[in-house]
Amino acid sequence: MAEQTIVSSGKPLVRFESVSKRFGTHVAVENFTLDIRRNEFFALLGPSGCGKTTLLRLLAGFETPDEGRILLDGEDIGALPPYLRPVNMMFQSYALFPHLSVAGNVAFGLKQEALPREERKQRVAEMLAMMRMDEFADRKPHQLSGGQRQRVALARALVKRPKVFLLDEPLAALDKKLRTQTQLELRELQKKLGVTFVIVTHDQEEAMTMADRIAVMNGGRLAQVAAPREIYEHPKSRWVAEFVGDVNLIEGVVSAVDAQETVVETAAAGQMRVPQGNAAHRGDRVLVAIRPEKVAIAREGASAHGGNSVSGILRDIEYFGGSSVYKVKLDGPGSMRISSVNVSRKGETVASKGERVTLSWSADAAAVLAQ
Amino acid sequence: MSAPAADTPARPLAAAHPWSNWLIILVPYLWLFLFLLLPFLIVVKLSLSQTAVAQPPYSPVFDLAAGFAGIRSFFGALSLDNYRALFSDSLYIGSFLKSLEIALISTLLLIAAALPVAYGMSRAPRSWQPALVIAVMLPFWTAFLIRIYAWITILQREGLLNDLLLALRIVDQPVPMLASDGAVYVGIVYSYLPFMVLPIYAVLCKIDDSLLEAAADLGCPRWKTFWLVTFPLAWPGLAAGALICFIPIVGEFIIPDLLGNSRTQMIGQTLWTEFFANRDWPVASALAVALLCALLIPIVIVQRMQNETLGARR
Numbered sequence: 001m002a003e004q005t006i007v008s009s010g011k012p013l014v015r016f017e018s019v020s021k022r023f024g025t026h027v028a029v030e031n032f033t034l035d036i037r038r039n040e041f042f043a044l045l046g047p048s049g050c051g052k053t054t055l056l057r058l059l060a061g062f063e064t065p066d067e068g069r070i071l072l073d074g075e076d077i078g079a080l081p082p083y084l085r086p087v088n089m090m091f092q093s094y095a096l097f098p099h100l101s102v103a104g105n106v107a108f109g110l111k112q113e114a115l116p117r118e119e120r121k122q123r124v125a126e127m128l129a130m131m132r133m134d135e136f137a138d139r140k141p142h143q144l145s146g147g148q149r150q151r152v153a154l155a156r157a158l159v160k161r162p163k164v165f166l167l168d169e170p171l172a173a174l175d176k177k178l179r180t181q182t183q184l185e186l187r188e189l190q191k192k193l194g195v196t197f198v199i200v201t202h203d204q205e206e207a208m209t210m211a212d213r214i215a216v217m218n219g220g221r222l223a224q225v226a227a228p229r230e231i232y233e234h235p236k237s238r239w240v241a242e243f244v245g246d247v248n249l250i251e252g253v254v255s256a257v258d259a260q261e262t263v264v265e266t267a268a269a270g271q272m273r274v275p276q277g278n279a280a281h282r283g284d285r286v287l288v289a290i291r292p293e294k295v296a297i298a299r300e301g302a303s304a305h306g307g308n309s310v311s312g313i314l315r316d317i318e319y320f321g322g323s324s325v326y327k328v329k330l331d332g333p334g335s336m337r338i339s340s341v342n343v344s345r346k347g348e349t350v351a352s353k354g355e356r357v358t359l360s361w362s363a364d365a366a367a368v369l370a371q
Numbered sequence: 372m373s374a375p376a377a378d379t380p381a382r383p384l385a386a387a388h389p390w391s392n393w394l395i396i397l398v399p400y401l402w403l404f405l406f407l408l409l410p411f412l413i414v415v416k417l418s419l420s421q422t423a424v425a426q427p428p429y430s431p432v433f434d435l436a437a438g439f440a441g442i443r444s445f446f447g448a449l450s451l452d453n454y455r456a457l458f459s460d461s462l463y464i465g466s467f468l469k470s471l472e473i474a475l476i477s478t479l480l481l482i483a484a485a486l487p488v489a490y491g492m493s494r495a496p497r498s499w500q501p502a503l504v505i506a507v508m509l510p511f512w513t514a515f516l517i518r519i520y521a522w523i524t525i526l527q528r529e530g531l532l533n534d535l536l537l538a539l540r541i542v543d544q545p546v547p548m549l550a551s552d553g554a555v556y557v558g559i560v561y562s563y564l565p566f567m568v569l570p571i572y573a574v575l576c577k578i579d580d581s582l583l584e585a586a587a588d589l590g591c592p593r594w595k596t597f598w599l600v601t602f603p604l605a606w607p608g609l610a611a612g613a614l615i616c617f618i619p620i621v622g623e624f625i626i627p628d629l630l631g632n633s634r635t636q637m638i639g640q641t642l643w644t645e646f647f648a649n650r651d652w653p654v655a656s657a658l659a660v661a662l663l664c665a666l667l668i669p670i671v672i673v674q675r676m677q678n679e680t681l682g683a684r685r
Contacts, residue, residue: 062584082587095585099603108599112590160589 011074013038013196014059014164019068021054028054030220032068036164041190041197043211045204047243051220052200056166059198060089072163083112088157089166092173094149096141102152103128103137109160127159147178158193167199171206183209204244208232216240232291238369241289248295248336250288251371254280262368264288268332269310273363280368287369292339294365297326300356307363312336314351326350328357411663418656419449429652453657463641463658467665470638473552473627474620477559478613484560485567485612490601492568493575500576507565507572519558519629526554526630554630559620567612574608575601607677614673618666638662 012035021029029051036042044052057063058070061082070078077085088109096105106127110120128134131151141149150170157165170186171179187210190197201207207214208228215225223243224236235241238249252266262280264272272288280286300311315335316327319342326338338359340350351357420429457463492503510518525531526548533545548554578601586596624639631637636644638658645655 060584060588062587081592082584083590083592087588089585089588091581091585093579093581095579095581097582097585097600099600099606108586108591109589112595156585156589 012036013073014198015069015071016055016058017069017071019055019058019065019070021051021058021063021066027220029058029065032220032222034215034222034225036196036198037213039194039196040212041187041210042199043207043214044198044200044217045207045214045244046202046217046223048202050217052202052217053168054220055217056089056168056198056200059164060087060166061085086163087166088160088162088164089168090153090157090170092169094141094153094173096149096152096156098141101138101140102133102144105141105152106155106159109156113160123159127155131155146173146175147182150174150182154189158189158195162195164196164198167197169200169202171201171203179206186210208244216243218243234367235289235369238287238289238371241367241369246292246337246339248290248292249369250290250334250336252286252288254282254284254286254368257282261363262286264368266332268330268334269308270332272366273307274366274368275364280370285371287371288366289369290336290361290366292325292337293323295336295338295359295361297328297338297340297350298358298360299351300358307361308366309358309360310336311356311358314353314355314357317353326357328359414656414659417652418453418654418660419451420653421450421452422651422653453653454661456654457657457661463638466636466638466641467662469635470621470623473555473559473637474617474623477556477563477620478617480556480560481563481567481616482609482613485564485571486605486609488564489568489571489575489605489608490597492572493578504569504572507568510565515562516625518562519625522554522558522561522630523549526557549630550632552631552635555627558626558630559623562626563616563620566615570611570615571605571608574605578604610673610677614670617669621666622662 014036016032016034019029019032020027032055044055046052054063058065061077061080065078069076072085072087097108100108103124107120107124110123125134128137131154133148133151133155136144136148141152144152150173171182174182183206186197199207199210211228213225213227214231216223216231218239224231224240226234231240231244235244241247241249250266250268250272252264252272254262255265255271256263257276257280260276262274262276264274264286266272266288274288310330310332312328312330312335314326315329318325321342323339323341326340327335328338329335336359417429422429488507492500492507495503523530528545528547528549530549532548536542536546582600582604583596586600587593591599622639623637624643627637628640642655642658642662645651645658
């Protein structure tokens, strides 16, 4: 509930008010309420079928809500057709018009506005220059690479100067290297233009790197909305913790609660001390969530640090180059995954498979979640 | 990188069985040679011959037994007289122009009729579309000739349409409808509609919905999207349909013969008259060759336009 108390200055740019949308018997979005602030880079994150694309299409006007209202700048836009909304979208497939040149595609939207010809030409030229596509102005879409097509799609929507710019899985069609580069470019572009970006993605890393705030969705409902760090470090539910990043979940029962700490008795790791966060009461069955990189791993006997520690046998090591993931079978029931940065270039590892190891973490590394 | 070596597995069939590939290509070419090119060459030869009151009604006949002298006299006897006759008599030019006029107007009428039908089909729910395609092709299940006869019973003086108009008191006298250019247009548009609908539909149903949504998103109302996006993208289908219809309509014989009047003859009817009534095979052949040459022009033009648009779409 903590992030809900953060009140943005002024009224939100976009507000979903108890919006529901069904397709036949399938509920795509249910009783959904969300505010999107002016000039923020906002991400709708969730697995496929969670309703995030429906939400974007509701905002663009391709779908109308069955219940609830959608407000843009305080005005109900639920009944406005897409061509009258000051909102533009970049499609996942880019949807460039194959019969028009790059310049023709970018000019398409401006031609629908009553603009003087000179101004239109100037705005198209400026936008093409900004996207570094000016030398390709006369090419047809099929003569462009994937990255170039994406920039044309961006230019075509942004040249309309929308109040909200919608991006539907904008990076899905790009290869990994180009994707990382484009993430940064999109972020810079958003800061430069000061336009509100709403992006739909199923890729949590993508959402983390780009967005100011993320709404995590599950089954047509809002699971959590907060800044990336908040979502990662303070997930509100087991579902969010598991969907965003890797996590170890240890079952236990709350044995004591005070102002600073919650003490949880676990079968796997004995008594665990967790900072007070999500409200839990004595006797509650809870989960202790610990991110793999927050845990230190060492051969048994080496000095442990931090407030919590547990022993086990190293079962497996996954090598990723920059880091390795260690799978440890705990002495109690269950196992944990620990990720560790490979600082040294030498082949030595903290321990070998089959060796006994001790895992340790500081008290504030873990969080309590409802089971 | 050994690129050429890497390329070979791309066409393993061609590499393994070159002769079988040639065989596959040979079959249609042999067919076309036997049943199209050879008869056409005979027609060309006929068109260069002289009319004669004989059986068959022309000369000369190529006589291999006469040896080289025979070949010389054969070529010596060829003449372009029949082609000159085509241009000297206004009957031929007139019926040719009439055919072009009817074919052009019919093609435009067909586009106007087929575009909404094809558009509606492409927008229909996916599960309905196969049934709609079958419905468009349904008329083919009845013989062409019978369907044209059916139009006679509809359009004639005591026909169904006049009965209906009289019954509804829209007219008080039967309207003469048969034996007119109007009846010919009705017959042609009716007969050729599937050939126009299907190629347009084939192109329209391939247009990605997101393109139409993108147009709406960029500020385009639906009717405008149709003209700015759908119509230009449907162009290859329109061109294909126009070509498929225009060419046979120019040479159409049965429809104008049954539904048209005798004053205005289309080129097919003139050809038939020359061949069977006047028994002037050489002139009829010359007419056929001239017609074919004239029709090659639109084929080449449309083919080129289509190559351009196809290139742009890939």
